[in-house]
Amino acid sequence: MYxxxxxxxxxxxxxxxxxxxxxxxxxxxxxxxxxxxxxFLLYVSTAIALLSIKLWFRLHGAGDRT
Amino acid sequence: MITELLLWAxxxxxxxxxxxxxxLFVLSRRRIRRTHGPRRPRLxxxxxxxxxxxxxxxxxxxxxxGLPAGxxxxxxxxxxxxxxxxxxxxxxxxxxxxxxxxLQRHLPNARRGKGAALNAGIRHLRSSGLxxxxxxxxxxxxxxxxxxxxxxxxxxxxxxxFDDPRTGGTQIGxxxxxxDKGLLAxxxxxxxxxxxxxxxxxxxxIGSVGMGGNGQFMRLAALDTLxxxxxxxxxxxxxDSLTEDLDLGVRLIAGGxxxxxxxxxxxxxxxxxxxxxxxxxxxxxxxxxxxxxxxVPLILREVPTRAAVDLLYxxxxxxxxxxxxxxxxxxxxxxxxxxxxxxxxxxPLISPLWVLGPYVLSFTAAYAYAFVYARRERGLGLLRAVLxxxxxxxxxxxxxxxxxxxxxxxxxxxxxxxxxxxT
Numbered sequence: 133m134y135x136x137x138x139x140x141x142x143x144x145x146x147x148x149x150x151x152x153x154x155x156x157x158x159x160x161x162x163x164x165x166x167x168x169x170x171x172f173l174l175y176v177s178t179a180i181a182l183l184s185i186k187l188w189f190r191l192h193g194a195g196d197r198t
Numbered sequence: 199m200i201t202e203l204l205l206w207a208x209x210x211x212x213x214x215x216x217x218x219x220x221x222l223f224v225l226s227r228r229r230i231r232r233t234h235g236p237r238r239p240r241l242x243x244x245x246x247x248x249x250x251x252x253x254x255x256x257x258x259x260x261x262x263x264g265l266p267a268g269x270x271x272x273x274x275x276x277x278x279x280x281x282x283x284x285x286x287x288x289x290x291x292x293x294x295x296x297x298x299x300x301l302q303r304h305l306p307n308a309r310r311g312k313g314a315a316l317n318a319g320i321r322h323l324r325s326s327g328l329x330x331x332x333x334x335x336x337x338x339x340x341x342x343x344x345x346x347x348x349x350x351x352x353x354x355x356x357x358x359x360f361d362d363p364r365t366g367g368t369q370i371g372x373x374x375x376x377x378d379k380g381l382l383a384x385x386x387x388x389x390x391x392x393x394x395x396x397x398x399x400x401x402x403x404i405g406s407v408g409m410g411g412n413g414q415f416m417r418l419a420a421l422d423t424l425x426x427x428x429x430x431x432x433x434x435x436x437x438d439s440l441t442e443d444l445d446l447g448v449r450l451i452a453g454g455x456x457x458x459x460x461x462x463x464x465x466x467x468x469x470x471x472x473x474x475x476x477x478x479x480x481x482x483x484x485x486x487x488x489x490x491x492x493x494v495p496l497i498l499r500e501v502p503t504r505a506a507v508d509l510l511y512x513x514x515x516x517x518x519x520x521x522x523x524x525x526x527x528x529x530x531x532x533x534x535x536x537x538x539x540x541x542x543x544x545x546p547l548i549s550p551l552w553v554l555g556p557y558v559l560s561f562t563a564a565y566a567y568a569f570v571y572a573r574r575e576r577g578l579g580l581l582r583a584v585l586x587x588x589x590x591x592x593x594x595x596x597x598x599x600x601x602x603x604x605x606x607x608x609x610x611x612x613x614x615x616x617x618x619x620x621t
Contacts, residue, residue: 155538165528166204168211168522186498186510
């Protein structure tokens with residue numbers, strides 16, 4: 133996708149890991165980042181599952197021409 | 199503990215995407231050695247699927263008929279246009295006999311998407327006898343958008359790639375011919391140059407080059423292999439996906455063909471000059487990308503491992519875009535909160551790291567993009583390219599809006615789209 137170049141160049145809230153909770157809006161901002169993190173862990177789990185299936189196909193010589 | 203894990207997982211999205219982009223940048227800088235077979239004369243057929251394209255078609259046809267190439271023809275597939283598209287094609291056919299042909303489709307069978315129109319074009323080429331006497335291995339079909347302006351040397355640039363009998367398709371670069379018409383057009387030009395010169399170029403090493411729908415050259419024999427084992431598929435090589443080009447590129451790789459990317463020729467198209475229309479266009483692409491998730495089983499079964507890993511990452515990038523979109527929102531909320539907190543505390547609570555950290559994570563890639571774009575656009579200069587690439591980072595946020603819109607349309611079962619209007 134053409135948007136890929138921009139994917140690694142967003143403004144991440146890296147400082148949130150150490151941000152004080154007392155500031156207004158910080159809990160919400162932290163929550164947004166936690167949702168993104170949870171989604172990414174789910175993404176990684178799915179990716180591992182798919183790569184395992186690919187490995188299985190490769191080991192069993194099903195269709196892989198490498 | 200779990201909170202910490204989730205926060206760092208979110209940052210990992212950026213780190214992983216950054217590592218991927220950096221790796222492909224390095225790969226894209228390497229020279230590639232191509233396998234050459236014997237030179238053969240080839241027939242080039244340019245397919246133009248047109249729906250109300252009278253504003254731009256004449257210029258595109260003039261470019262094609264003026265190509266300094268040997269055997270070639272253009273087939274205009276008029277998808278039941280309301281305007282003068284068909285008449286323009288007829289006029290071009292009269293002016294250049296044998297070079298331009300017209301296939302007119304009529305409702306209710308027309309206007310069923312670009313893939314359906316292109317499939318009709320392939321069927322017409324077969325049934326009309328235009329390809330009689332030609333070996334499908336030596337017929338190269340090129341999809342060009344109606345506003346596409348091909349470089350004059352495009353056939354000479356692309357033809358050597360097809361000397362390798364394994365080459366199924368070759369994608370050329372894409373530029374915006376109206377890139378001087380404002381910042382939005384310039385950023386789209388930069389986007390396509392970066393995609394072609396970094397990502398597509400690097401994917402030649404991985405074996406996962408994608409097809410782009412405009413300036414997409416394919417060997418007819420390769421398209422034939424996508425039509426079912428008996429070659430009698432009632433539809434044709436293109437699917438009805440909103441991103442039929444992405445779909446076709448993956449199926450070519452799965453079919454054992456090699457896709458190439460040609461960096462020495464380009465097709466220029468019209469940039470969208472309105473943000474709202476641009477977001478709508480990208481939403482359509484995003485939704486098509488989501489539809490392409492159906493290709494995953496095929497990739498797992500048929501595509502070589504290295505290319506498969508890259509294609510899986512590529513096809514899953516919409517998920518990453520949606521997840522990533524939460525991060526700048528989080529940043530803005532936190533920044534606003536900290537500003538309010540600073541006023542309440544009577545002293546600044548924003549540490550310099552708040553500026554430095556996000557800048558390094560967000561804009562490091564901008565320097566690489568500036569380097570690549572400045573090489574293509576010599577008159578721009580490196581300094582202006584660097585400034586432009588910083589704006590380009592923010593331009594990428596368009597995908598966040600487009601992504602959520604595309605997801606919404608997908609979830610609500612909406613699949614029809616109006617094409618992007620020409621200006």
